[in-house]
Amino acid sequence: MAWHDVDSWPTVLLGPTLTGILVTLLVAFLIPILLHQFLYRARTPKTLPTFLILGPSGSGKTSLFTQLERGTPSPTHISQVPATATATLPPSITTESNRYRSTEDPTLLAQRRITLIDTPGHGKLRHHALSRLSAPPASKTKSATVPSFPHALVFVVDAARLAPGSDSLAEAAAYLHDVLLALQRRHARARTSRGPGTVPVLVAANKMDLFTAAPAKVVARALEDEVGRVRESRAKGLLDSGGGGEGGRAEEDEDAGWLGEGGEGRFEFRQMEEVDVLVEVVGGNVLGGGGPDVQAWWEWIGRQL
Amino acid sequence: MLDSFEIVSTSGIVLWSKKYAIVPSNVVNSLIANVFIEERSNAPATADRDDASAARNPTYKTDGYTLKWTTAKDLGLIFVAVYQSLLHLSWIDKLLDNVRALFTELYRSQLKRPNTTVVDCGGFDGYFDRQVQELELRASAIATDSGASAAEFTPPSSSGTDRSAEERQEEQPPPMPSLKPPPAKAIYDDTSNDATPVPTPETSRPNSPAVNSHLLAAKGTGPRGKLSRRQRQRQNMAGSAPASSGDENPRRQQKARSSKKSRKWEADGTAVSDDEGDANLDYSSAPRDGPTSAPAPPIENVAQESWGKRTGKGEFVLKDLDEEMDEIIAAANAKKEGRKDANAGIVGSGLGAIGGLFRNVVGGKTLTKEDLEKPLKGMEDHLMRKNVAREAAVRLCESVERDLVGLKTGSFTSVETTIRQAMESALQKILTPTTSLDLLRAIQSTNAGTPQRPSRPYVLSIVGVNGVGKSTNLSKLAFFLLQNKLRVLIVAADTFRSGAVEQLRVHVRNLQELSQREGGEVGIYERGYGKDAANIARDAVSWAAENAWDVVLIDTAGRRHNDQRLMSSLEKFAQLARPDKIFMVGEALVGTDSVQQARNFNAAFGAGRGLDGFIISKCDTVGDMMGTLVSMVHATGIPVVFVGTGQHYTDLRTLNVAWATRLLLS
Numbered sequence: 001m002a003w004h005d006v007d008s009w010p011t012v013l014l015g016p017t018l019t020g021i022l023v024t025l026l027v028a029f030l031i032p033i034l035l036h037q038f039l040y041r042a043r044t045p046k047t048l049p050t051f052l053i054l055g056p057s058g059s060g061k062t063s064l065f066t067q068l069e070r071g072t073p074s075p076t077h078i079s080q081v082p083a084t085a086t087a088t089l090p091p092s093i094t095t096e097s098n099r100y101r102s103t104e105d106p107t108l109l110a111q112r113r114i115t116l117i118d119t120p121g122h123g124k125l126r127h128h129a130l131s132r133l134s135a136p137p138a139s140k141t142k143s144a145t146v147p148s149f150p151h152a153l154v155f156v157v158d159a160a161r162l163a164p165g166s167d168s169l170a171e172a173a174a175y176l177h178d179v180l181l182a183l184q185r186r187h188a189r190a191r192t193s194r195g196p197g198t199v200p201v202l203v204a205a206n207k208m209d210l211f212t213a214a215p216a217k218v219v220a221r222a223l224e225d226e227v228g229r230v231r232e233s234r235a236k237g238l239l240d241s242g243g244g245g246e247g248g249r250a251e252e253d254e255d256a257g258w259l260g261e262g263g264e265g266r267f268e269f270r271q272m273e274e275v276d277v278l279v280e281v282v283g284g285n286v287l288g289g290g291g292p293d294v295q296a297w298w299e300w301i302g303r304q305l
Numbered sequence: 306m307l308d309s310f311e312i313v314s315t316s317g318i319v320l321w322s323k324k325y326a327i328v329p330s331n332v333v334n335s336l337i338a339n340v341f342i343e344e345r346s347n348a349p350a351t352a353d354r355d356d357a358s359a360a361r362n363p364t365y366k367t368d369g370y371t372l373k374w375t376t377a378k379d380l381g382l383i384f385v386a387v388y389q390s391l392l393h394l395s396w397i398d399k400l401l402d403n404v405r406a407l408f409t410e411l412y413r414s415q416l417k418r419p420n421t422t423v424v425d426c427g428g429f430d431g432y433f434d435r436q437v438q439e440l441e442l443r444a445s446a447i448a449t450d451s452g453a454s455a456a457e458f459t460p461p462s463s464s465g466t467d468r469s470a471e472e473r474q475e476e477q478p479p480p481m482p483s484l485k486p487p488p489a490k491a492i493y494d495d496t497s498n499d500a501t502p503v504p505t506p507e508t509s510r511p512n513s514p515a516v517n518s519h520l521l522a523a524k525g526t527g528p529r530g531k532l533s534r535r536q537r538q539r540q541n542m543a544g545s546a547p548a549s550s551g552d553e554n555p556r557r558q559q560k561a562r563s564s565k566k567s568r569k570w571e572a573d574g575t576a577v578s579d580d581e582g583d584a585n586l587d588y589s590s591a592p593r594d595g596p597t598s599a600p601a602p603p604i605e606n607v608a609q610e611s612w613g614k615r616t617g618k619g620e621f622v623l624k625d626l627d628e629e630m631d632e633i634i635a636a637a638n639a640k641k642e643g644r645k646d647a648n649a650g651i652v653g654s655g656l657g658a659i660g661g662l663f664r665n666v667v668g669g670k671t672l673t674k675e676d677l678e679k680p681l682k683g684m685e686d687h688l689m690r691k692n693v694a695r696e697a698a699v700r701l702c703e704s705v706e707r708d709l710v711g712l713k714t715g716s717f718t719s720v721e722t723t724i725r726q727a728m729e730s731a732l733q734k735i736l737t738p739t740t741s742l743d744l745l746r747a748i749q750s751t752n753a754g755t756p757q758r759p760s761r762p763y764v765l766s767i768v769g770v771n772g773v774g775k776s777t778n779l780s781k782l783a784f785f786l787l788q789n790k791l792r793v794l795i796v797a798a799d800t801f802r803s804g805a806v807e808q809l810r811v812h813v814r815n816l817q818e819l820s821q822r823e824g825g826e827v828g829i830y831e832r833g834y835g836k837d838a839a840n841i842a843r844d845a846v847s848w849a850a851e852n853a854w855d856v857v858l859i860d861t862a863g864r865r866h867n868d869q870r871l872m873s874s875l876e877k878f879a880q881l882a883r884p885d886k887i888f889m890v891g892e893a894l895v896g897t898d899s900v901q902q903a904r905n906f907n908a909a910f911g912a913g914r915g916l917d918g919f920i921i922s923k924c925d926t927v928g929d930m931m932g933t934l935v936s937m938v939h940a941t942g943i944p945v946v947f948v949g950t951g952q953h954y955t956d957l958r959t960l961n962v963a964w965a966t967r968l969l970l971s
Contacts, residue, residue, distance in 0.1 A: 115420070124734050
């Protein structure tokens with residue numbers, strides 16, 4: 001019996017039979033529902049926004065990393081390799097893009113997830129973090145394994161060890177200077193006039209629970225002063241050996257090594273806004289109770305989404 | 306007693322730890338920083354193909370603690386045991402190896418999950434405690450009595466023994482009573498001859514495959530412990546065979562085997578020493594074939610169930626944990642052996658070779674030691690052509706090999722490219738300083754002073770072998786400092802070579818003319834020839850402090866680094882002049898000797914004081930043969946601060962690591 005015979009299935013379905021009607025009804029009503037389900041549930045962002053955690057050794061990066069991921073910090077030691085994890089925003093935080101959305105929307109959950117990358121802070125291992133700052137953004141890289149430019153940076157410092165003139169302040173400021181300079185260079189190298197997009201930087205002043213910790217404002221000021229000093233001594237210092245001869249780097253303009261606005265004067269994080277780098281200093285603590293906790297940092301992360 | 310035991314991932318998260326006493330966190334941190342990141346261990350690095358057993362890793366001592374460690378590279382784990390240096394715990398190595406085998410087997414799947422760092426290993430305490438108890442018990446047994454009481458200290462479980470005895474009964478009818486199966490040996494090998502578990506023949510339990518499967522069917526759903534050990538063992542083997550852990554050491558095992566006295570057990574339980582029985586004991590191949598060749602997929606489910614129940618119960622848990630533990634360790638060890646054989650087989654065959662070639666082009670090849678051998682040799686030769694000292698080149702290649710073995714190459718990358726990338730990052734790691742030196746800032750803060758310590762001049766001293774360019778580099782440094790409007794005092798502490806003081810005087814005259822235009826001020830402090838250099842330096846520093854100089858640059862006499870008489874005066878010099886920084890000038894032209902030079906000078910200033918940096922001079926004369934940079938840093942772990950690149954005062958540069966790496970690999 002071929003399909004075009006009188007009592008074959010197409011004829012039966014097209015005829016006024018009960019099965020035909022039921023099947024048609026099912027198809028007619030289910031397709032929109034399924035389509036809705038499919039479109040709304042399956043459309044999670046392909047690449048989650050990445051937050052790169054960096055900072056000098058011993059500032060509490062890995063603790064923060066585990067705290068954001070699990071909700072409780074785990075004991076840590078010096079990191080040797082970067083780690084990646086997916087974290088979900090706590091329910092109390094509303095992301096910037098979802099401010100006017102209903103809380104019942106099922107797509108909310110998908111947008112609450114972020115990727116955190118923890119990098120080692122040891123002096124020899126900072127290339128893990130710094131290499132990402134000159135990498136193309138995730139949308140341009142094909143494979144997931146290639147390091148890509150993060151959505152935002154979290155620079156962790158130990159607020160209790162930022163006494164003026166101390167070595168730890170100098171180290172933190174030198175690292176922060178390098179990071180900001182890398183971001184500025186990235187902006188300067190952009191071909192289009194639009195620039196490569198804004199990069200939010202959170203300076204997380206950690207260990208606020210300690211008695212010796214400086215408040216966020218003081219931390220910001222100390223870091224600004226110290227970064228200014230680093231900037232000055234870098235400018236006065238010797239050239240580095242990569243310069244001469246090959247001509248590649250010599251062509252870079254004079255300003256390339258000078259962070260922030262040209263000319264004399266104090267360095268301020270505000271100057272970085274010119275190159276689309278928004279620096280914000282927020283205090284908190286990962287370990288130890290009684291401090292401001294990580295809530296403020298979560299809120300900052302929420303604002304960036 | 307053990308103070309603490311930690312399992313740390315390379316990303317810095319403590320996955321599991323057991324603390325018996327409070328150990329400051331910086332103890333383990335200093336181990337990681339010094340041994341893993343800066344690779345500063347004195348013992349020659351063991352570039353073993355797999356994670357070396359804990360016994361072969363050098364012991365690390367700090368703050369009165371002794372740290373023993375081992376790693377599981379493929380999973381990125383470090384196992385650290387910490388105890389007081391006063392104690393001598395011989396069983397720590399064993400514990401580390403066993404715990405590594407257990408932990409990697411139990412949590413392998415969890416550790417491999419991407420994008421998370423959570424590893425739920427709350428149940429590991431039981432396993433660990435049991436291991437410690439057992440090993441401690443045996444250790445104390447050895448200590449108190451070794452001869453007569455041996456039988457008593459046979460560990461409670463001898464599951465491996467039973468298992469293989471049964472196995473053998475199946476395959477070869479007449480059971481040898483004195484058999485000692487390899488897995489059991491692998492667990493308990495190096496503790497003592499007398500405390501090794503002694504297998505008892507399983508004569509009372511005849512077993513056949515038919516009976517076995519019947520039992521299985523009947524007891525599959527029964528409570529815990531009803532499975533025969535052999536079956537559980539099999540499941541273990543079958544379940545975890547494809548995955549491979551990396552922790553066994555065949556060489557050590559063999560050694561232990563050969564040193565062991567064989568013993569036969571009579572039916573009545575008396576031990577008979579048996580010297581000619583060695584031939585019987587070599588069953589290294591039979592059990593390996595046995596369990597792996599017998600497939601046992603249908604019992605997989607049962608195994609999981611009973612396993613879970615067992616761990617959940619109170620009294621039984623201990624004994625069962627014990628068995629389970631032994632099985633896991635034995636399985637890991639046996640699997641290891643099996644894998645090695647399989648490897649040889651596939652690589653040896655023609656098909657494997659062609660596949661390997663194809664993979665080499667396309668990528669996705671899992672690297673083995675054999676694959677890396679030739680390209681690494683090429684890389685080593687390349688580095689040595691670049692004037693890297695042999696010692697340093699070998700070390701770099703070993704660290705690259707350690708990083709790469711077991712890794713997969715990326716798509717469309719050959720082995721050579723992968724090695725090149727790995728070498729690049731190894732070079733970068735070795736050349737990058739831990740803390741970067743900002744000389745101007747350091748001078749500023751010293752001159753400014755703090756409430757705690759008054760302001761004083763910043764003292765820089767320069768040492769080195771004869772004729773490497775100490776005075777020239779000193780004047781270059783002085784020029785750089787003068788440009789920053791600092792007041793620089795140059796001290797002629799070379800009271801030995803004729804013309805040294807006059808040479809500095811010429812430099813100072815030139816610099817004075819420059820400084821009149823640029824600002825800054827330069828002076829010379831000289832006391833003629835023949836005086837003691839250390840005293841001159843001390844006087845100069847105090848004089849400079851009185852007259853408010855900003856920087857004191859001390860030039861010293863060149864000395865041969867293996868002349869004890871000349872080198873010994875450096876210690877006194879360091880004590881009297883108390884320089885803030887001591888730089889050693891090394892020339893880029895020197896070859897293999899650079900390693901010895903750096904070491905000897907670094908050690909010459911007495912305990913607690915070493916070099917602070919190198920200035921590599923004459924870099925313009927060697928082109929891209931910058932090997933000396935690497936050799937010197939390799940020998941001491943002290944960074945290269947400046948590079949001399951020409952004859953003029955302005956030809957002093959800071960080191961650009963990327964530039965140096967590029968030259969070395971070009």
